[in-house]
Amino acid sequence: xxxxxxxxxxxxxxxxxxxxxxxxxxxxxxxxxxxxxxxxxxxxxxxxxxxxxxxxxxxxxxxxxxxxxxxxxxxxxxxxxxxxxxxxxxxxxxxxxxxxxxxxxxxxxxxxxxxxxxxxxxxxxxxxxxxxxxxxxxxxxxxxxxxxxxxxxxxxxxxxxxxxxxxxxxxxxxxxxxxxxxxxxxxxxxxxxxxxxxxxxxxxxxxxxxxxxxxxxxxxxxxxxxxxxxxxxxxxxxxxxxxxxxxxxxxxxxxxxxxxx
Amino acid sequence: xxxxxxxxxxxxxxxxxxxxxxxxxxxxxxxxxxxxxxxxxxxxxxxxxxxxxxxxxxxxxxxxxxxxxxxxxxxxxxxxxxxxxxxxxxxxxxxxxxxxxxxxxxxxxxxxxxxxxxxxxxxxxxxxxxxxxxxxxxxxxxxxxxxxxxxxxxxxxxxxxxxxxxxxxxxxxxxxxxxxxx
Numbered sequence: 001x002x003x004x005x006x007x008x009x010x011x012x013x014x015x016x017x018x019x020x021x022x023x024x025x026x027x028x029x030x031x032x033x034x035x036x037x038x039x040x041x042x043x044x045x046x047x048x049x050x051x052x053x054x055x056x057x058x059x060x061x062x063x064x065x066x067x068x069x070x071x072x073x074x075x076x077x078x079x080x081x082x083x084x085x086x087x088x089x090x091x092x093x094x095x096x097x098x099x100x101x102x103x104x105x106x107x108x109x110x111x112x113x114x115x116x117x118x119x120x121x122x123x124x125x126x127x128x129x130x131x132x133x134x135x136x137x138x139x140x141x142x143x144x145x146x147x148x149x150x151x152x153x154x155x156x157x158x159x160x161x162x163x164x165x166x167x168x169x170x171x172x173x174x175x176x177x178x179x180x181x182x183x184x185x186x187x188x189x190x191x192x193x194x195x196x197x198x199x200x201x202x203x204x205x206x207x208x209x210x211x212x213x214x215x216x217x218x219x220x221x222x223x224x225x226x227x228x229x230x231x232x233x234x235x236x237x238x239x240x241x242x243x244x245x246x247x248x249x250x251x252x253x254x255x256x257x258x259x260x261x
Numbered sequence: 262x263x264x265x266x267x268x269x270x271x272x273x274x275x276x277x278x279x280x281x282x283x284x285x286x287x288x289x290x291x292x293x294x295x296x297x298x299x300x301x302x303x304x305x306x307x308x309x310x311x312x313x314x315x316x317x318x319x320x321x322x323x324x325x326x327x328x329x330x331x332x333x334x335x336x337x338x339x340x341x342x343x344x345x346x347x348x349x350x351x352x353x354x355x356x357x358x359x360x361x362x363x364x365x366x367x368x369x370x371x372x373x374x375x376x377x378x379x380x381x382x383x384x385x386x387x388x389x390x391x392x393x394x395x396x397x398x399x400x401x402x403x404x405x406x407x408x409x410x411x412x413x414x415x416x417x418x419x420x421x422x423x424x425x426x427x428x429x430x431x432x433x434x435x436x437x438x439x440x441x442x443x
Binding site for chain 2 (some may be wrong): 219
């Protein structure tokens with residue numbers, strides 16, 4: 001089974017934070033990660049974020065499998081960096097084409113922790129926010145509601161389509177169709193008999209959906225109301241204000257004043 | 262945004278289903294024989310959306326569909342994916358629909374895939390070489406970018422091939438798709 005839903009179904013303080021606060025924080029954190037090149041700051045933030053992630057009581061298997069996909073690229077950066085950047089002194093390791101110098105090593109570690117920081121921020125958001133709240137938060141932040149509705153529909157149908165594909169694959173296999181033969185181009189073509197029925201089913205779904213939307217009065221009234229409203233609590237306001245002030249200050253002091261943050 | 266007319270119910274349904282299809286196909290991993298690598302069918306679906314529904318659907322479905330998957334499996338690529346996949350779908354759709362009068366559909370679609378594919382390949386390469394090591398050495402990021410390059414090229418080539426065959430097959434087996442253009 002594909003790991004698609006990584007929400008931790010618990011009720012921790014981070015789960016109760018308003019989704020808007022979490023989305024804004026993740027965006028600001030991403031910005032900050034790109035402007036900062038101070039290894040200590042990045043490492044400290046990555047550690048703080050891991051503590052926050054563990055405070056959501058996420059299962060070890062979910063955590064390790066998602067973070068491993070991220071760490072793979074971070075490790076690749078550190079391992080391959082010395083092939084192309086050998087500037088500076090002192091030299092830590094001197095092989096014919098693989099020369100590790102201290103400044104280059106520090107640079108590669110900055111990139112590695114930048115990757116981990118960006119990923120941890122968004123993973124924390126995904127661990128603690130149900131899809132529906134995520135979309136509501138984005139709509140509240142200014143995403144047009146019809147696009148939000150499309151995204152909700154999409155999130156609802158992704159598991160269905162995953163099931164459809166494997167069902168059709170099984171159906172074709174049971175008719176004696178061998179998918180895993182031939183070179184890459186042959187294998188790509190082998191997917192056509194699976195994809196055509198899948199897409200046809202999806203298009204039929206779209207037709208039904210558009211009738212359903214009409215029947216339920218989509219587009220009927222301009223002022224929309226929602227079954228579940230999200231409200232900013234006092235804590236949320238405080239959190240979003242401090243996050244915005246903190247990161248704006250850090251980003252401004254880095255870009256304009258050039259502080260080594 | 263308040264000036265903008267809301268989408269029709271049909272458009273909402275098409276956007277929703279195409280986003281879901283791109284996300285689903287991005288999860289379908291096809292092994293490349295003789296290597297330990299995989300390619301996914303996400304590109305194929307973006308190109309398909311571009312051929313059939315045009316640039317807006319392809320761009321949005323690409324950005325959001327691939328973005329949803331990146332949120333879970335590769336959040337460090339999220340900023341790049343949203344921009345690159347939107348441009349990819351938008352460019353492919355502009356070429357495929359703009360040159361509809363040309364009788365040779367295959368040629369038009371091949372051109373659309375190659376140009377949009379180049380945006381994707383160059384985009385991810387630039388992200389790993391220039392954006393991730395922002396403010397540091399420009400050459401250090403070449404290693405991972407070169408490792409991923411062949412996989413991305415493969416993905417565009419095979420994705421384009423699948424999309425062209427798929428669009429042809431769907432237009433034959435599901436003629437009603439002509440009424441779907443939004």
